[in-house]
Amino acid sequence: MADVVTPEVRSRMMAGIRGKDTKPEMIIRRGLHRLGLRFLVHDKRLPGKPDLVFPKWRAAIFVNGCFWHGHDCRLFKLPSTRTEFWRDKIAANKKRDATALRKLDEAGWRVLSIWECEIKGRPAEEIESVLQRCRNWLTAKAVPAHE
Numbered sequence: 001m002a003d004v005v006t007p008e009v010r011s012r013m014m015a016g017i018r019g020k021d022t023k024p025e026m027i028i029r030r031g032l033h034r035l036g037l038r039f040l041v042h043d044k045r046l047p048g049k050p051d052l053v054f055p056k057w058r059a060a061i062f063v064n065g066c067f068w069h070g071h072d073c074r075l076f077k078l079p080s081t082r083t084e085f086w087r088d089k090i091a092a093n094k095k096r097d098a099t100a101l102r103k104l105d106e107a108g109w110r111v112l113s114i115w116e117c118e119i120k121g122r123p124a125e126e127i128e129s130v131l132q133r134c135r136n137w138l139t140a141k142a143v144p145a146h147e
Contacts, residue, residue, distance in 0.1 A: 025063040031131040048100025073117040
C-alpha cells in the first residue's frame with residue numbers, strides 16, 4: 001500500500017516527533033512533582049539518559065512511547081510500508097533499552113518503565129493510579145531491580 005502523503009511531508013511529520021519532553025513524559029513529570037517528588041530530567045551521566053532520575057532513592061523512570069520501543073499493546077502496529085526498516089529500527093531501540101537497563105542495574109540503580117499506553121486516552125483516575133504506583137515504587141524499601 002502506497003503512503004498517503006508525499007515523502008517530503010512524511011519526512012517533515014517524522015522530524016516533528018520529539019525524543020524527549022513528550023506529552024506522556026510531561027504528564028508523569030507534572031504529576032510526580034505535584035505529589036512532592038523532586039527529580040532530575042534526562043541525566044546524561046546515566047546510561048540511557050532516563051527521563052526522570054531520583055538520586056535520593058537511586059532510582060530512574062523511563063516513560064516509553066509504545067511505537068518507538070516496540071511495546072506489545074494496543075498502540076503498537078508495525079507500519080505496512082518499509083516494514084523491514086521499521087522492524088530493524090525498533091529492534092535496535094529495544095536492544096539499546098536492554099543495554100541501558102542492564103548498566104543501570106549493574107550500577108545499583110532501580111528502574112521503572114512507564115508505557116505510553118498506560119497514560120494515552122486514559123481518564124484522570126487511571127493516570128492518578130499510575131502516579132501513585134510510581135510514588136509507592138520509589139519510596140518502597142524492598143523493590144525488585146526492574147519492573
